[in-house]
Amino acid sequence: MTVRLSVLDQSPVTEGSTPSAALAATVRLARDLDGLGVTRYWLAEHHNSPGFAGTAPxxxxxxLLAVTRHLRVGSGGVxxxxxxxxxxxxxxxxLSGLYPHRVDLGVGRAGGPAQRFPEQVVRLLHALGVPPALEGLPGAxxxxxxxxxxxxxxxWLLGAGTTSATLAAQLGTAFGFAHFLNPEPGREALGRYxxxxxxxxGAPSPRGALAVRVLTADTMAKVQALVSAVLLWRSRKDLGQDAPLPSPETVRRHRWTGDELRQAAVAKRTLVFGTPEQVGEQLTKLAAAHGVEELIVNTPTHDPADRLRSYxxxxxxxxxRPPAEAAQVTSLPSVPRPPKPRPESLLP
Incomplete structure (x- = not known):
């Protein structure tokens, strides 16, 4: 099965760095990925969090539209x-007037009272000049x-459950499911959509995508280090400590508490990780199981170079494959593969 690869960038702030550096890393990553064959590059919206710099996608x-030529760019989401x-x-x-055919508008229900969300989406579609497929829903x-x-x-409507999936189907928009937040309802949500x-x-067929958190690297030891950092960051966040992504040194020195280990075990189920071959096989199966042909990949790392390498x-x-006109400058180098590793626990 052939899948399209897209990117969800949360502009993660890392330990020892700054929000400004996180935003600069986002710009560099998009520029480095432009011409690689990536379909779209989405920017997340987070507020009041020391771990994320992107408050205005x-x-x-x-x-990013100004410094790239090939990527579709947009919000993941407003x-x-x-x-x-x-x-x-x-x-x-x-934005779309300046960069036609390159702008995505992904919207989500979080950030305020959700009961008026359907009405707001209907108003949004009318204002964009793309009336919804199903008329009669609230919304002037x-x-x-x-x-x-x-x-x-x-x-695009974005969600981690079935509510936005049903609404997207009714209105005739695209739909992206946040597997990295809540994997369990993914098949049901995309199936309903x-x-x-x-x-x-003008849009005769549905357009669905699966947003997945993925980590890969040249060696399994490197993968283990990247995964341990994400699990420590995520377990702390789930326990009420919202902090920047920890450095490799912090992860190596850290003594895990019982609560952290339990939260990390839960968070681990939302990750796709391993050697490139292992990850590729897992992602292809995930896409087929969810009935989608596009994966929107999120890869938080302390070092932006590790994020680029993973992609x-x-x-x-x-x-x-890169676009034909970009192929000469974006051809990928051959990467030597280490021996297939034996399964190991990535938790301390």
Whole structure:
């Protein structure tokens, strides 16, 4: 099965570094991945967190669109309950006017009262000039915010359950499921979306994707180090300690508590990790099991170079091909493979 590879970047702040450095790393990573054959590059929205620098994905998207040529760029996603839907539409129609056919608008229900989310999405679609497939849902129609000749951004609803999947199917938008947050309902959510999709004008078929947290490297020892850092960061976060991604030295010195180990065991089930071949096989099976042809991969690492290397190895393993005009400058080097490792626990 051939899958498309995309990226979800949360602009992680790392121990010993700064939010400004995290944003700069996001810009460098997008520039390095442009032309590699990656389909889209999404920026997350987080607030009041010392571990994430990206609070305004529309600002980052504008920056990345200006320094790349091939990637679709957008939000993964705008937390719509925080905002006026018409203002969100205005912002992304301007981006799409500047960079036609390259802008994605992913929206999520988090960040405020969720009961008005369906109404907000309907208003958003009307304001973008792409009325929903199923009329009659709450939400007053808004006039398009830019002339009809402007290309509208591609709209995605994002979620970790079945509610947004059902709404996306009714409205005829694309849908992305956050496997890295909550793997269990993924098959049901995407199944509901794919079976219930109502085609709007100009979008005759559903478009689904699976967002997965993935870590790979040249050696299994390196993979173990990357996974241990993510598990320590995630277990601390789940226990109420929201902190930057720990350094390798901090992870090596750390004495795990019983609570941390229990949380890490839960978090480990949300990860896909291993050698490039192992990860490629797991991802291909995941995509097939969920009925999607696109994987949106999130890879948090302390060193941005490890993040780039993980994506390059993944692209090579999944046989992702660069656009023809970029092939000469983005060809991937041959990577020697270490012997297949014996299974080992990645928890201390």
């Amino acid at each position: 529309e600002i980052l998207a504008a920056t 937390l719509l309950p925080r905002y006026d839907p018409v203002k969100v539409a205005e912002t992304f129609r301007v 129609a808004s006039p398009p915010v830019m002339p009809s000749g402007t290309v509208a951004p591609q709209v 794919l079976r219930g999709f109502t085609a709007p004008s 390059r190895l993944l692209a090579e393993t999944l046989a992702i």
